[in-house]
Amino acid sequence: MHKYNDLKMWIDGQWVDAESGQTFATLNVTTGEELGRVPLAGQADVDKAVAAARKAFPIWSEKTPAERSAVLMKIAAAIKDSLDDLALLDALEHGLPVHIAKGPTMGAAGNFEMAAAYGRSLEGHVIPSNNNVMYCLERVPIGVCALITPWNMPLFLMTQKVALSIVSGNTCILKAPSINAITSLKFAEILSKIEGLPPGVVNVITGPGGSVGNMLATHPDVDCIGFTGSTETGAQIMAAAAPTIKKVIMELGGKNPAIIMPDANLDHAVEILAHHQFHNCGQACGSPGRYYIHESVYETFLNKYLEHAKQIVVGDPLDPKTNMGPLVSKEHADNVMRYIESGIKEGATLRLGGKRLTDPPFDKGNFIPPTVFTDVTPDMKIYREEIFGPVAVMTTYSSEEEVIKLANDNHYGLTASIWTKNIARALKLGKKLTVGTFSVNGHNLIAPEAPWGGVRQSGIGKEGGFQGVLEYTEQKMITICLKE
The missing domain is CATH 3.40.309.10 (Aldehyde Dehydrogenase; Chain A, domain 2)
Incomplete structure (x- = not known):
């Protein structure tokens, strides 16, 4: 029987319980047995995680692309070192055969390797105009990103969003699905040991998507939401985020x-x-x-x-x-x-x-x-x-x-x-x-x-590749007067 004990959330570089002290069970999907109990996040925990990400943003965004990419490569190596443990969790919490689960686990490491490579190539460009003004366009991070991921390919999709968001200088709060909560905390354990990753750059919280996801979508200090899930839930998140005009990246359903x-x-x-x-x-x-x-x-x-x-x-x-x-x-x-x-x-x-x-x-x-x-x-x-x-x-x-x-x-x-x-x-x-x-x-x-x-009701924006890195950036125009 597999059992995971002393499970906590990862906020601002610290392992913490929910402020309420409440927990919920995650189950072995094959046997129905309890694997462990994880914290049930509430508004106070969301506020704490968002504040930690906001505090870390100037520190992380001011690092050079080379410095950030080096940290991502360390994360990729650490995921590979934990291949068997992570694949086992995929089988226990999600039901994917363990010999197949090693594929997406290696893909999770690949997400960080890919982002590390592309993160060093965020080029701007100069726009020709006239002799008196130079127009320069650069790529800059958005800010604090809330990343809400599904249960069906848990590690691959959570690592994809984290890698794409932080490589350009964003900080984030990862809200993984309740069904795979232990997988997300195992990922947080890997992050906790990475040298060069400041506290608060990645915060991992656990709880039901309906409540915690809505808290993140409506939070005034969250700048961007990356979501993978059903079209219906995606529409609800977009509606919740609309009053604060957040950027949304949506990977939704398909037929x-x-x-x-x-x-x-x-x-x-x-x-x-x-x-x-x-x-x-x-x-x-x-x-x-x-x-x-x-x-x-x-x-x-x-x-x-x-x-x-x-x-x-x-x-x-x-x-x-x-x-x-x-x-x-x-x-x-x-x-x-x-x-x-x-x-x-x-x-x-x-x-x-x-x-x-x-x-x-x-x-x-x-x-x-x-x-x-x-x-x-x-x-x-x-x-x-x-x-x-x-x-x-x-x-x-x-x-x-x-x-x-x-x-x-x-x-x-x-x-x-x-x-x-x-x-x-x-x-x-x-x-x-x-x-x-x-x-x-x-x-x-x-x-x-x-x-x-996708297009139509299958989503907005892209995940993966160089385009996926660009999704988690904004364009800033710089104008320089050359006339003396």
Whole structure:
């Protein structure tokens, strides 16, 4: 049995309890056992964290880019040194199989390495005008950033936001999700040992997103909010932040089309798409949300996909044989089951899965096996809404014009994938898709160096890459009179 004791928040370089003394439990998502109790932050704790970040801002922002980048490289190395411990927490709190969790954990280190490299390249430029005035544009930090991250890829997403925000001189308050609270405090433990990182540059607080997130969004001394989560919650945060005119960077939901062309390598497409659909139980904003298979290859693709999905081993995320663990909570699993029941009621054909696994050894967690629907039509909820679960939704198309119209007929616009041997054809199709990213013969091909973000109701701004660094800066104009 795994147990974590004496868990505290990290504020202004100190380990502290909540001012109220209240705590809440975090659970092993596979067994339901308590992993530990963490502080339940309130308004006083938020005020303290924001004040610490504000106090640290002039100290950190006045350091040179080289000095800040050197600190970020130390953080990256420390994350790598803690690889096994962090991957274990991902499996315990989140349910991602531990052998898979090592990938995003290394990606967390990569977030700091990427930001360290780009942080030394924040160039300004001179704008030509006339002989008497020089106009210079420089990049400067925004100030105090509130970073609110989700439970579905906890360490990778919290490190992404922290790295992108602090490399240019910002300071921050990280509010990680309650479900993964111990992961965020383990990350804080790593930060606490980094030489050269002043107190208050990164503050880590724990508590429910509905209350603590709102306190941060409305706080008058927070300058910027970086948020990853549902579109509905993102809209609430934007509304809460509006009276104080904060900058917002939003990475929100998706219902992502995967378009299978007649000449696609079907074995490759099945392998990659099924992995992205099921390895994290479909709990990813970039998961395939709608499959559009050309009618000429539909039966072949479907049969291959079903056979592949049947081979996925559902079980304990600590077992190296497991391909897919439990969903993150009973509440979330209940919501996924409501979508499955809706699909059946509205007339879709359930081809695989669709029922909770409740017999031992699945009786303590929230396990739903790979689930596949066919005969899905655009008026169905499972077609239009983000399910965030291990549910594949399949339909056919007959022409490129039809599939582009179908793919774009949604209020989301995060990512898409196109599967074909004809790259020129894929690029022409991709230009017509209303998404922030599209991949060819791959899905969700993200890396720390590559910007990621959506359009429409999938978000505002980019995370990752040089563009992600720029999002956490402002432009300042300097005008110099040259006339004597």
